[in-house]
Amino acid sequence: MEYVYAALILNESGEEINEDNVTAVLEAAGVDVTESRVKALIAALEDVDIDEAVEEAAVPATTGGAAAPAADEGDADDGDDEEADEEEAADEDDEDEEASGEGLGDLFG
Template structure:
């Protein structure tokens, strides 16, 4: 990630994305740069329109998770359980009465 952050910093400052510049930024952060990774990042990002990608990332909508729906579902389940319990109790009571007459 440090390599991408360094590349974004260079881009933001309007500096060209070159191996020497990228490795200098990484060194300034206190990290010994891996020149293979530096070369790979420079090569890959030179083919990408960074401004376009940043604009797309900022425009991406963020949806909040639906919290209220979960509570309603739980309440419905509780009501269903209560109704089922009442039906079972009524059935047991009716079975007892049927035994008296049957």
């Protein structure tokens, strides 16, 4: 994870994300750097817009959890997946309600 953090630090500071810079950040943090992991990170980030990726990964605080993926209008199979997801969410809500009500009878008589 610290390798990704190093890339994020470099991106935020406007520095080029390359092997030397990532290695320097990691060494400054006291990390035992593995050259192959640095190379793999650089290769993985080659065509990635980090700012865009971070923005997409951000979850608004008002959702209270993980953001639901946007439905693609071109997918004909989405109906089945959405129904299964809704049923699963309903089951989880029922379980949460049951668990939160445990012991209330003891409190009130």
